[in-house]
Amino acid sequence: MHNETRKLPLAQVLLCGGAIVTLSMGIRHGFGLWLQPITQEMDWTRQTFALAIAVQNLAWGLFGIFGGMVxxxxxxxxxxxxxxxxxxxxxxxxxxxxxxxxxxxxTGVLLGAAQAGTTYAIIYGVLGRQVPADKRSWAMGVAAAAGSFGQFLMMPLEGQLILHLGWKTALLALSAMVLLIVPLAWGLREPGFHGSAPMKRTQTVRQAFAEALRYRSFLLLTAGYFVCGFQVVFIGVHMPSYLRDHGLSVQVASYALALIGLFNVFGTYAAGTLGQRMPKRHILAFIYFARAVVITIFLLVPLSPLSVYVFSAVMGALWLSTVPPTNATVAQIFGVQHLSMLSGFVFFSHQIGSFLGVWLGGYLYDRTGSYDIVWYLAIALGIFAGLVNLPVRESAIPRAAPQAA
Incomplete structure (x- = not known):
């Protein structure tokens, strides 16, 4: 029985979890760099590439629920x-x-399933079980910051790999590199899971899922996360091509995405740390409102490398900073027993938004020759998400008595 209460060392969990997220998120953040090389060489439309990435995001979200259950x-x-x-x-x-x-x-189904098994919902489940509640939001901020550092680290690397090896060989090199996750995963072997005794469960998956779907605040968090996915994946995948269309070099796009990753390190860490001190719903509402303002200003000012870098830095601070407060709120409301599954469900909403953001970007560009409509949608949705997060209740859900497993 003592195996169930023994915890992994905090430093080990943060180091291994952070390194896994760095690799997994770092690689996927760079996929926008492949849009033009692949579509030009294969003679495909941008919508073809965008659809594959859209399917990837949808598959990531769908498989994330089941990966979380496992x-x-x-x-x-x-x-x-x-x-x-x-x-x-x-x-x-x-x-x-x-x-x-x-x-x-x-690119769609396989990579989507892969990301479901190597990113936030899985790592946050470990953090939820292994880190005390008074440090949980902070620890989630550290892990999210690692994913952001991965973007900063991997974006220039991926750009250089494409430049020197060609896009095909660059992808094969990343295919070998991502297997580093295997040894890192050994550091996250939790006591109570790999022995003969399963962890004690007071709720079935169905009971936990039904309870969450009846709870209004869970649905509001889920709606807000939809917007997060729409905004960040549209910008992450289509901004390199948007900048190229306006005469800016591929280096500007690569540096812009790297800046988003760098400033996101600070943004996610700050959001996680602030989540220990103030209402997380206020943090989330601020992030979404601020995104709407930043995108509006970006579209109004003349486009130049400087305006792109300033936009990327400010947007970067807001990029994945929704992740720690959203997941910490889910843990705070429902506990950690089914945290990976519930986080996976909220993230599924994020990925439906991602699907629409990346697909609409390609679809409307091919139809209109412009990304303008999708930019405007991103602004309107930011205002919507800020509003729906304000009434979220963060206190633990009242349960009359333990439910039979």
């Missing part, structure tokens, strides 16, 4: 190993697919 029941270790293998296969498939259908299956 991680909650059997531990994160097994899910991380499977996710790393799928990631390597998906990147190789992205490089070698000869048709749009195979490209969508590998």
């Amino acid at each position: 991680a909650d029941k059997f531990g994160a270790f097994r899910v991380l190993i499977g996710g790393a293998v799928l990631y390597a296969l998906g990147l190789a498939g992205m490089a070698l697919s000869p048709s749009p259908l195979l490209f969508t299956l590998t």
Whole structure:
């Protein structure tokens, strides 16, 4: 029984979890750099590439729910190993697919499933179980900051790999690199999951899921996260092409995405730390309102490398800073027993938003020759998300008596 209460060392959890998120998120943040090389060489439309990335985001969200269930029941270790293998296969498939259908299956479905098993919902489940409640929001901020550092670290690296190796070989190099997740996953083998005794459970998955869906604040958090996905994935995938269309170099786009990653390190860490001290709903509302203002200003001022860098820095501070307060609020309301699954469900909403953001970007660009409509949608949705987060109740959900497992 003592195995269930023994905890992993905090430094080990943060180091291994942070490194995994750095690799997984760092690689996926760079996919926008491949849009033009792939579409030009393969003679595909931007919508073809955008659809594959849109499917990837949808698959990530859908598989994330089930990956979370498996991680909650059997531990994160097994899910991380499977996710790393799928990631390597998906990147190789992205490089070698000869048709749009195979490209969508590998870049979309395989990589989406891989990201579901190697990113926030899985790592946050470990943090929720292994880190005391009074440090949980901070720890989630540290892990999110690691993902942001991955973007800062990997964006220039991916740009250089494409430049020196060509886009296909660059993807194959990343396919080998992502397997580093396998040894890192050993540091997240939680006591109570890999022994003979399963962890004690007072709620079934169905009971936990039904309870969450009946709770208004959970639905409001989920609606806000939809907007987060729409905004960040549209910008992350389409901004390099938007800048190229306006005569700016690929280096400006690469530096812009790297700046988003760098400033996101500070933004996510600050959001996680502030989440220990003030209402998380206020943090979330501020982030969404601020995004709407920043995008509006970016579109109003003349476009130049300087305006792009300033936009990227400020937007970067707001980029994934929604992640720690959103997930910490879910843990605070429902507890940690089904945290990976519930976080996965909230993230599924995020990924539906991601799907629409990246697909609409490609679809409307091909139809109108411009990204303007999607930029305007991103502003309106930011205001909506700020409003729906304000009434969220963060206190633990009242439960009359333990539910039978």
